[in-house]
Amino acid sequence: MAGPSNATAPPPPPPPPPPAVLAAPVAVLDPRYCVDYPVDMTITQKALSLTDGDYSIVDINGNVLFKVKGKVLSIHGQRALIDAAGNTVLTMRGKIRSMHDRWKIFRGVSTDQKDLLFSVKKSKFIQLKTQLNVYLATNTSETVPDFQVRGNRHERSCTIYLGESNSNVIIAQMREQYTFKNVISGRDMFGVTVYPKVDYAFIAALIIILDDIDHSEEA
Template sequence: MMMAGSSYSPLSDVVAIVGPQFCAPNPLNLYITEKTWNTTGGDYTVTDTNGNMVFKFKGKMFSLRNNRVLLDAARNPLVTMQRKIGSTHGRWKAYRGDSTDDKDLLFSAKLSSHFQLKRVLDVFLAANTREDICDFKIKESYFERSCTIYKANSTVIVAQMSRKYTWKNILHRKETFEVTIYPNVDYAFIVALIVILVEISRD
């Protein structure tokens, strides 16, 4: 998947947030499918182009903190994402494994502003405590049909997402997002960002 008007800018450095094992040397396409009607809420499955499961997200519909947990194919917890209660900018925090302790913080994401024609999220890595400049930026298209993830405030694209609309998905009450992750970029990190974007869109 390559969106119109986009350019390919491979990164010279490996961007490993969750872990270097999730950084592929070539572009990678993944598919995030959400069951929009389920008993637990926030359930997503991530598959590759062959239909093999790569990750799974689990959530709790009535959880006070609105947690989402990213699991690998063996159901080991990789990242716990937590919506910050009372945040005016829809801030989410992501922690390593099943922790929610600040010492295990990986990154946080929040809306740049509430007054936006297109939704924009700023992403800050744990070491960026001042948050003067974001480490990554997510820009959503009009009508929420696609988004592009950039390195900081640059024009360097690290990943792109588009929503897939099919009759099969509508009949089975599912929603699917096709994600292209560029080389040397942590794809576990990217799919976590996409799920946060979807959750913030619904908030």
């Protein structure tokens, strides 16, 4: 009879570093979206079809922060981030199914280069784990990203970092949420924690873009 195995389970991966205490607000769109406490958001895809793919974004109390509307399954997908008062605060325009799935994000309803706030693209064409580089409009050389989104496609989770690829400065985290209603309806639902002094409208836009890129690769 074989004796007991000496094999031991591999140690669990180390937890991510705690969020850094930021000296200055990370205000990409507007300082009014930077507050001194964490913001917990729930992002839910409302439509069953990717051709419309509307999202709602609410806070921990169920208050509407933003809505997202637009078409994505075209050569140039375009979405609008709309605040609770009905104002378009961001326009997200992307060339999906391209080499790096590049998106450009503009202030308000504009798509003019002068109103560009930031752009997002995959760091590599083929990825085992999702990694998006984010460049502010002022970073014209795009040698080093200003932010990075690192995700686990299998777990539908991601962490957003300030700075380049070896940065450990966390500014937000997202994980897919599962409820009986969402599983039955086939809707996506994400829980997002935005850390203090970080522009939560900016983070909401990044999560929507990440979800669109993941869906475009699954289609």
